[in-house]
Amino acid sequence: MAVAVQPLRPGFYSETCPPAEFIVRDVMRKALIREPRSVASVMRLQFHDCFVNGCDGSVLLDDTPDMLGEKLALSNINSLRSFEVVDEAKEALEAACPGIVSCADIVVLAARDAVALTGGPDWEVRLGRKDCLTASQEDSDNIMPSPRADATSLITLFSQFNLSVKDLIALSGSHSIGEARCFSIMFRLYNQSGSGKPDPAIEPGFREKLDQLCPIGGDENVTGPLDATPTMFDNQYFKDLVAGKGFLNSDQTLFTSPRTRPYVRLFSKDQDKFFKAFVEGMLKMGDLQIEQPVEVRTNCRVANSRSVDVLMES
Incomplete structure (x- = not known):
């Protein structure tokens, strides 16, 4: 299990998962056709993820019996949605390149694609993030601004x-x-x-x-x-x-x-x-990281250890 901050660079998956960026953009393109609002919602996930302990996919984690995640934080419960689009991208990536592309990188790629697909600029993103193991509703409440902010x-x-x-x-x-x-x-x-x-x-x-x-x-x-x-x-x-x-x-x-x-x-x-x-x-926001235990989740909603627990319980 990695702990150190990961080096980020363009083309990180060019050898381990060459179609990664194409797969995410294709999922976003289909989401845009289904519901135009959804891609804007996915783009905002990068802000809410990166500001709370770095860009680590923490905002995607569901609550567990011993962890209150960020989805129900005051700043998130009324504004964040379209997590299923990230799930769709993750499922497609796991089918193509199992265990390679992190959920944190999917969020950053999808944010870029949301902008590009709606007429905004396109750019090369730096990749190589890993996924955290926990999330914190308290940290999110303490950091993220409300619509009333000045x-x-x-x-x-x-x-x-x-x-x-x-x-x-x-x-x-x-x-x-x-x-x-x-x-x-x-x-x-x-x-x-x-x-x-x-x-x-x-x-x-x-x-x-x-x-x-x-x-x-x-x-x-x-x-x-x-x-x-x-x-x-x-x-x-x-x-x-x-x-x-x-x-x-x-x-x-x-x-x-x-x-x-x-x-x-x-x-x-x-x-x-x-x-x-x-x-x-x-790009500056996407570089935010902290040192913490990390992995590449197979399911963006749960840490891998929790995935195993759920399977064993069932």
Whole structure:
């Protein structure tokens, strides 16, 4: 069982599993056809995985009798989904190259593919991660931000991982695709900062649309698009923030804060600069690792030792 941090490099599986990257992209392409929102959901798994003890596949682990995993953490339970797409990729990889490709690498590959398949940039990812044996709901609760987060707290969080303000803004552009639940914005529509009033940063016409989508007493599981082009990876997200049409508080705060506003303006005007900064941020985030016991799981939802236990019990 390995413990040391793994060296990462492009083409890591070129000899041990040559079709690995093709297999993951094919699974993502099929997922996009079935449900466009699913690829955005899979992309977000990289953020939630890498920020909690490094990119180690911990976010994929199900709870066990002696471990509370990260899936039910406060920051994850209402936002993470589409784990079955990762399962599908893992099953295909195990059929082609048993025991070779880690779940942690699948998450990073799938995040890249989600962007590329929806019109965003494509890039070479550094691979060679291994999978952790445990997860921590407590660590996730202590680290991951909520939809209520403001720019200052987000800057502080990202700086802990040596990610700059520019990285923060560029990576927030992941919200160029996908949707979020009404649950995540009810407070800013009706009780921002305990005021009993809506967030004044919301553009009035957009506020009316959000009121119709997410009325008081309505179904908080209803979803709305994170920007005006939720199935296309582009810089519309930043244009919406400039116009006061950010869906989440943690998005709109990036324009209302003087520290982050310049990058929002820059990316709203120059999509190429956004794409370049996004790729740089994803690569930096993908390099996050810590020393811990690791393996290559055969099932992304359970550690290999637990898989054996389950088989023996059955």
